[in-house]
Amino acid sequence: MDGTVLVAxxxxxxxxxxxxxxTRAGCKVQAxxxxxxxxxxxxxxxxxxxxxxxxxxxxxxxxxxPKIAADRPSLPVIVISAQNTIxxxxxxxxxxxxxxxPKPFDLPDLMKRTAKALEASQGRAGGVGxxxxx
Amino acid sequence: MSEARKLxxxxxxxxxxxxxxxxxxxxxxxxxxxxxxxERALKGHNLFEVVAFEGELEDAFERARREDAxxxxxxxxxxxxxxxxxxxxxxxxxxxxxxxxxxxxITPLSQGSRLPRALGPQSAGRSVIGMAEMLAHEIKxxxxxxxxxxxxxxxxxxxxxxxxTDLIVAESRRIVKLLDQVEEFGNLSPxxxxxxxxxxxxxxxxxxxxxxxxxxxxxxxxxxxxxxxxLADADQLLQVLLNxxxxxSEAAGAGGVIRLRTSYEHGFRLRxxxxxxxxxxxxxxxxxxxxxxxxxxxEQIFEPFVSGRENGTGLGLALTxxxxxxxxxxxxxxxxxxxxxxxxxxxxxPQHSKGA
Numbered sequence: 213m214d215g216t217v218l219v220a221x222x223x224x225x226x227x228x229x230x231x232x233x234x235t236r237a238g239c240k241v242q243a244x245x246x247x248x249x250x251x252x253x254x255x256x257x258x259x260x261x262x263x264x265x266x267x268x269x270x271x272x273x274x275x276x277x278p279k280i281a282a283d284r285p286s287l288p289v290i291v292i293s294a295q296n297t298i299x300x301x302x303x304x305x306x307x308x309x310x311x312x313x314p315k316p317f318d319l320p321d322l323m324k325r326t327a328k329a330l331e332a333s334q335g336r337a338g339g340v341g342x343x344x345x346x
Numbered sequence: 347m348s349e350a351r352k353l354x355x356x357x358x359x360x361x362x363x364x365x366x367x368x369x370x371x372x373x374x375x376x377x378x379x380x381x382x383x384x385e386r387a388l389k390g391h392n393l394f395e396v397v398a399f400e401g402e403l404e405d406a407f408e409r410a411r412r413e414d415a416x417x418x419x420x421x422x423x424x425x426x427x428x429x430x431x432x433x434x435x436x437x438x439x440x441x442x443x444x445x446x447x448x449x450x451x452i453t454p455l456s457q458g459s460r461l462p463r464a465l466g467p468q469s470a471g472r473s474v475i476g477m478a479e480m481l482a483h484e485i486k487x488x489x490x491x492x493x494x495x496x497x498x499x500x501x502x503x504x505x506x507x508x509x510x511t512d513l514i515v516a517e518s519r520r521i522v523k524l525l526d527q528v529e530e531f532g533n534l535s536p537x538x539x540x541x542x543x544x545x546x547x548x549x550x551x552x553x554x555x556x557x558x559x560x561x562x563x564x565x566x567x568x569x570x571x572x573x574x575x576x577l578a579d580a581d582q583l584l585q586v587l588l589n590x591x592x593x594x595s596e597a598a599g600a601g602g603v604i605r606l607r608t609s610y611e612h613g614f615r616l617r618x619x620x621x622x623x624x625x626x627x628x629x630x631x632x633x634x635x636x637x638x639x640x641x642x643x644x645e646q647i648f649e650p651f652v653s654g655r656e657n658g659t660g661l662g663l664a665l666t667x668x669x670x671x672x673x674x675x676x677x678x679x680x681x682x683x684x685x686x687x688x689x690x691x692x693x694x695x696p697q698h699s700k701g702a
Contacts, residue, residue: 292490294482315486
């Protein structure tokens with residue numbers, strides 16, 4: 213896997229695990245606990261894929277999806293959330309998330325989906341994407 | 347902690363601070379309890395998207411904000427959207443007029459009767475469940491870290507060592523399963539009440555039990571054939587009955603006898619804090635001949651996480667109580683060695699509904 217993944221989660225353990233896992237897989241990682249920082253990175257053109265939590269201290273990750281889609285339509289966003297309800301899943305897909313995973317996620321599964329998102333982002337999608345992003 | 351923060355935490359009433367655009371800025375601990383959600387979970391959300399108010403209060407709130415004057419609303423239903431609402435008095439007062447920030451104070455009208463001892467079994471679990479739901483969310487984050495770290499570690503390990511990291515992952519999943527059950531519990535939808543023939547539901551429950559949980563049991567029916575229709579949600583009632591049948595089967599053991607009895611009791615009604623409750627004349631009893639429930643457990647048997655079984659989650663009977671409460675019905679238990687009776691009491695369907 214190559215490319216840069218932007219990670220936004222206010223839980224330090226999640227940032228650590230994702231940073232380690234993605235770095236070991238060959239990605240570059242920028243991790244933050246703040247949506248504001250994430251949105252700044254997105255605006256600056258950084259990253260090939262975003263992995264974001266929903267409930268953050270400075271806002272709701274799902275509400276950022278339309279903004280990301282408007283700014284960077286080809287930037288896939290994977291949403292991870294401990295709010296494991298059907299509504300969250302529906303909202304995430306309606307908001308244009310590339311993928312949604314409930315916490316605690318299966319790490320190999322998340323890595324597979326991230327790889328798929330990276331392929332999609334870098335224009336190498338082979339039509340196998342599970343996401344319904346635009 | 348600053349004095350202001352201390353004061354905020356000490357507020358005995360639910361208080362919510364909101365921004366000019368109605369986004370939630372802060373919840374007092376009492377408001378977290380009242381809404382069964384953490385400040386972290388609700389912060390940034392539009393007040394009207396997460397809290398339900400009876401009537402169109404949004405405009406009235408907006409007027410109060412514009413006129414920079416407090417608004418008092420008495421005796422309205424308020425609560426977390428999609429959950430049970432409570433009768434409350436509201437005060438909506440300007441907090442920082444320049445920024446349009448407002449403070450909402452909620453006074454639940456039943457405050458006086460909400461002392462733990464005054465709670466019936468049906469409502470006792472509510473606050474615990476609210477807390478558990480909040481915890482479920484807070485526990486999943488560290489669990490995600492734990493399983494993720496274990497899975498990362500396992501990559502470079504021998505199969506012997508991997509057995510141990512697999513164990514960490516598997517046991518974490520077990521906790522998640524329990525948490526999901528708790529969340530499901532909190533998200534139970536309100537019943538769709540309709541005229542229901544209880545014997546039809548009992549029949550469905552009995553047949554389903556004989557195929558599964560009660561396969562080795564003798565199930566005996568003792569029905570009052572003249573029983574009128576009940577006002578109930580047939581599917582939720584089926585869930586309750588299956589759960590009671592499962593408990594009865596486990597209590598009585600293979601070859602045990604379960605009796606299903608229905609009867610009509612004129613004048614059966616509950617006494618509530620507001621006086622006499624609705625008439626609940628329709629009775630269903632699930633009776634097993636097991637060893638009975640320990641007296642020290644029977645008091646709390648409808649509380650969540652109270653279980654007499656080694657692997658029980660203790661949520662089955664709590665869910666039963668919750669469903670019955672949503673039906674305005676009642677569940678009670680009587681137990682002695684050789685006879686345990688769970689009794690469901692339900693209201694009658696209005697006679698003119700469903701062309702009867």
